[in-house]
Amino acid sequence: MLIPYQPELIAGTLVRRYKRFLADIRLDDGRELTLHCPNTGSMQNCGEPGSQVWVTLQQRPGRKLPGTWELVETAPEELACIHSARANSVIAAALEAGLIIPLAGYPAIRREVTLTPGGSRFDFLLTGESGSCVVEVKSVTLALGEGEGAFPDAVSLRGQKHLRELTLLAQSGQQACLLFCVMHSGIRSMRPADHIDPVYGQLLREAAAAGVRVLAWSIKPTPLGLEVAGQLPVKL
Template identity: 55%
Template structure:
């Protein structure tokens, strides 16, 4: 999975109104880009930080630029576009790069399910010997000392998703929480107990109930700290639940 066109480098001036970011391009031009991330983006908004934008040629778009990547610390890149992780996970699964989820022949997206009226990101079916797999995808970009943390803010929605996944296990299906690690500096993923302790407690309960937790890191950056242009998920990273 690659960006269709080379990304455009700039410097972050400010993010505001959640969906907007002012960026100074390399030639000094200042543009307003769409910020496709409604979360806190904790650790992903460094003052004057290097950022990379994609540009759409669709004349109907009010804002042609979209904020895609940010350098959170020297040489470490994160993807802040939360429209990307579902496609990253699906592409990796369908390409057979996620060992735990091979053998499925069909993948549906945004399927309604559960008593709390959720939509699952990916529903895998058609395996010759395994039950259907309900896969909830989460984007991990908060990094501290090589550790990735989720969530980066209190998330009642994320708590609901864990309850729904546990219910699917009770019905006899597989339920999977899939962390897409969109930060090149993350070596392991942990629940962010210091941010949302209830989510951490619920995640451990979900694991005890049979919910599977996976984490795979994206190939975002080169050794020199510049983007590869490649969003493909590569190696898995451990998920550590111990407090």
């Protein structure tokens, strides 16, 4: 299943990323533009100046920047989608198509659901004859080499909070899932990035022990679109 980009991507070269949300891009036609960088993480190994990138250009009323950085080539024939918000949209499409097999038994899908007063807003609540399952999605672009990917790429207090709440939900009998949306074509397995955020790694293992299902799904980026590729192993 390929989810195409709308509008089509335009190729260029990364000049620099700065102030977290800004990137200077030199397009192949010679124009140099400042575009939106839609990623709050460190983007480790994904933000090297001189890298080939692909962007969307959309000038809309009220928008300050003329487009968005979408893809980057991190190694020969390896691409990463750095637009982290696309993780939820592509996972939603995959869930609706029944492509995420471990979660295919829930025909009803709700997005952005809060289950407890004052609690976090989770990405999905799936319901079916067997009950319900809350799903939190994390976008992954950190490739460590030799096919191994990891999350997070920076200390994630928000991610730690999600894991604590998922653990409590699982302990109360609620089905819960942490789903790594792996948007890097060079990643073939996943693990927690203990060298970056050891607390997150510990909480992830505790969550799994409490019954939280931990899944990783490969979403291969291409300049034509995002391809739902299949399940990856998770090494805890």
